[in-house]
Amino acid sequence: MTMTKKKTIFTAAVLAVLLAVCIVVDMLLPSYHIAVVVIKKATVYSLVAVSMNLLNGFTGLFSLGQAGFMLLGAYAYAVLTIPVDKRAGVYQYFNGGALKFSVPEIFAGFLGDRVGTTVGMLLALLVGGILAALMAYLIGLPVLRLKSDYLAIATLGFAEILRAFFQWNALGPITNGSNLLKSYPAFSHATPYVVLAGLMIAVILLLINSTYGRAFKAIRDDEVAAEAMGINLAHHKRMAFIISSFFAGIGGGMLAMYMGAIAAAPFKSALTYEILLIVVIGGIGSITGSILASFLYIFFSEWLLRGLDAGKFLGINAPAIFKNGFRMVVLSVIIMVIVLFFRKGIMGDKELPDLLDRRPKQRKKEAAGK
Amino acid sequence: MSKNVLKVENATMQFGGVVAVDNLNLEINEGEIVALIGPNGAGKTTAFNVVTGVYQPTNGAVWFNGEKIIENHPQGKMKKLYKGQHDGEYTGVLAPTPDKITKLGMARTFQNIRLWKSQTVFNNVLIAKHCRTTSNVFSATFRMNRKEEAAQRAHVEELLKIVGLYDVKDELATSLPYGKQRRLEIARALAAEPQLLLLDEPAAGMNPQETDELTAFIGEIRDKFNLTVFLIEHHMNLVMGISDRIYVLDFGKLIAEGTPAEIQNNQRVIDAYLGVADDA
Numbered sequence: 001m002t003m004t005k006k007k008t009i010f011t012a013a014v015l016a017v018l019l020a021v022c023i024v025v026d027m028l029l030p031s032y033h034i035a036v037v038v039i040k041k042a043t044v045y046s047l048v049a050v051s052m053n054l055l056n057g058f059t060g061l062f063s064l065g066q067a068g069f070m071l072l073g074a075y076a077y078a079v080l081t082i083p084v085d086k087r088a089g090v091y092q093y094f095n096g097g098a099l100k101f102s103v104p105e106i107f108a109g110f111l112g113d114r115v116g117t118t119v120g121m122l123l124a125l126l127v128g129g130i131l132a133a134l135m136a137y138l139i140g141l142p143v144l145r146l147k148s149d150y151l152a153i154a155t156l157g158f159a160e161i162l163r164a165f166f167q168w169n170a171l172g173p174i175t176n177g178s179n180l181l182k183s184y185p186a187f188s189h190a191t192p193y194v195v196l197a198g199l200m201i202a203v204i205l206l207l208i209n210s211t212y213g214r215a216f217k218a219i220r221d222d223e224v225a226a227e228a229m230g231i232n233l234a235h236h237k238r239m240a241f242i243i244s245s246f247f248a249g250i251g252g253g254m255l256a257m258y259m260g261a262i263a264a265a266p267f268k269s270a271l272t273y274e275i276l277l278i279v280v281i282g283g284i285g286s287i288t289g290s291i292l293a294s295f296l297y298i299f300f301s302e303w304l305l306r307g308l309d310a311g312k313f314l315g316i317n318a319p320a321i322f323k324n325g326f327r328m329v330v331l332s333v334i335i336m337v338i339v340l341f342f343r344k345g346i347m348g349d350k351e352l353p354d355l356l357d358r359r360p361k362q363r364k365k366e367a368a369g370k
Numbered sequence: 371m372s373k374n375v376l377k378v379e380n381a382t383m384q385f386g387g388v389v390a391v392d393n394l395n396l397e398i399n400e401g402e403i404v405a406l407i408g409p410n411g412a413g414k415t416t417a418f419n420v421v422t423g424v425y426q427p428t429n430g431a432v433w434f435n436g437e438k439i440i441e442n443h444p445q446g447k448m449k450k451l452y453k454g455q456h457d458g459e460y461t462g463v464l465a466p467t468p469d470k471i472t473k474l475g476m477a478r479t480f481q482n483i484r485l486w487k488s489q490t491v492f493n494n495v496l497i498a499k500h501c502r503t504t505s506n507v508f509s510a511t512f513r514m515n516r517k518e519e520a521a522q523r524a525h526v527e528e529l530l531k532i533v534g535l536y537d538v539k540d541e542l543a544t545s546l547p548y549g550k551q552r553r554l555e556i557a558r559a560l561a562a563e564p565q566l567l568l569l570d571e572p573a574a575g576m577n578p579q580e581t582d583e584l585t586a587f588i589g590e591i592r593d594k595f596n597l598t599v600f601l602i603e604h605h606m607n608l609v610m611g612i613s614d615r616i617y618v619l620d621f622g623k624l625i626a627e628g629t630p631a632e633i634q635n636n637q638r639v640i641d642a643y644l645g646v647a648d649d650a
Contacts, residue, residue: 206512207507207511210510210511211510211519214497215497217486220488221486221488222486225480225484225485225486227467227469228472228480229472229477229559230469230472230473230501230502232470233469234467285488
């Protein structure tokens with residue numbers, strides 16, 4: 001009993017410290033500072049990585065459709081929140097677009113500017129999540145009958161089709177074709193991102209530790225046994241797929257917020273691979289791992305190794321070697337090393353509180369002592 | 371006459387041209403322990419898989435508590451290929467997935483142990499309770515089902531005490547010794563609150579002492595949970611010691627049925643399966 005108490009206190013303390021650090025960073029640094037940018041991007045990636053882990057790591061469904069669901073969330077957010085007076089400029093090739101309203105402005109009308117805008121933005125995020133979930137339901141009907149690699153290929157294909165579809169000119173009045181959507185409101189500080197993603201991840205954690213989460217894990221471990229023990233495979237797989245996509249949609253909306261302007265182009269399969277990489281590095285089946293890996297990955301790729309592209313790194317000035325793209329070379333090597341030495345990822349399938357557990361070696365020693 | 375729990379009616383299972391189970395008819399009454407025996411490859415496990423919904427029979431029907439739960443007839447390519455009997459007698463198609471059959475009140479164990487490897491002993495049993503949960507995904511996620519969850523956990527603890535695994539409840543399922551893993555499989559099946567328990571070679575790989583313990587254990591849980599037990603087994607000590615009736619399969623066909631004494635003296639069964647002791 002005391003152990004669980006200890007674990008709770010430990011987890012709460014770590015989370016409180018992280019939140020405090022984030023708030024302090026926000027107060028001390030301007031919002032364009034690289035530290036703030038890294039926190040924002042890493043938080044968004046954490047949420048998407050955790051949502052992918054829910055599906056790939058906890059339910060054992062190898063899906064690669066994350067970019068597609070993020071795209072839906074991002075577009076829903078951007079389309080719904082662009083201020084009305086800026087629509088003419090954004091949709092300049094499509095006569096100001098089809099939508100003549102903006103959700104945050106509607107809410108600002110009767111809730112006041114500050115609160116209303118925030119509520120509208122959150123609502124737009126939610127709409128993105130729901131759209132992604134609906135799409136997941138439809139896609140899931142045929143696709144979830146497939147297993148392992150086939151499922152991966154089908155979902156990957158879906159994401160690519162969706163991207164092409166959103167660039168289609170006929171949809172221009174809504175999606176702006178292949179042009180940028182911009183000028184929508186966004187949180188400039190890092191704290192709202194952290195709080196929002198933190199809440200979402202908390203919900204996912206609650207789900208994973210509920211009876212449904214346990215059923216998901218049973219499906220992952222042994223499908224035949226799970227079905228024989230009364231777990232409806234089709235139903236539970238669909239549920240996991242929809243929930244994962246919902247959070248990927250919200251993550252997509254937050255990514256749109258972070259980027260400030262979006263088009264369909266960055267939502268390529270490369271984005272899914274990036275997320276998959278984070279999940280694998282962090283440990284398949286570990287929420288803590290996914291979050292930790294997101295921060296490490298973004299920190300390395302966006303900040304620490306930046307100098308490699310600019311010709312300067314750790315005080316070494318070598319513009320002949322450190323050229324554009326060299327950062328990715330070094331990053332790849334680091335990732336390979338991590339994968340070689342941590343086969344199960346940084347965290348394996350452990351979570352933050354599990355770090356307090358005594359190691360097997362120690363336990364053995366104690367047992368021998370008795 | 372006690373109530374009929376399971377009735378398999380003219381069930382034939384054909385894979386391509388191979389008839390694995392040929393026109394199987396059997397009945398199990400409430401409270402009975404019935405064994406299904408036969409040489410390797412006789413179709414015993416296939417019969418189990420038909421009853422539990424893993425395979426859809428090619429022809430025939432299965433009744434559970436007087437209700438028809440499975441029915442099929444040769445369709446498509448099978449129409450031409452079908453070699454069994456009673457062709458054309460069945461017209462309906464009832465093909466529930468295994469989970470639905472489990473919810474009706476049938477639970478099984480597996481010949482080659484299929485526990486959830488990453489889960490603890492406790493969770494293995496708790497997950498089997500999932501099919502009895504009434505909460506939906508929202509109420510479960512936001513912990514509005516505390517009462518039910520607590521009741522389920524209490525029940526699982528009680529079950530683990532009964533099967534003697536309570537002291538290892540926090541170990542990983544796969545770290546248990548073989549005999550205990552078998553017991554855990556039975557505990558898991560019991561957690562699904564079955565009326566009919568199907569055991570597929572529960573004593574496989576056990577030594578004589580463990581087998582004796584298991585024999586007593588099966589009788590115990592039958593009485594405790596008011597179960598009807600249907601089992602496949604090769605250990606004749608267990609089968610003869612515990613069964614009320616025995617069915618014998620050979621090459622997919624039923625060759626005998628009766629009480630243990632009848633089966634032991636049945637010449638066809640002796641020829642096909644039991645054999646004769648060397649000194650006789």
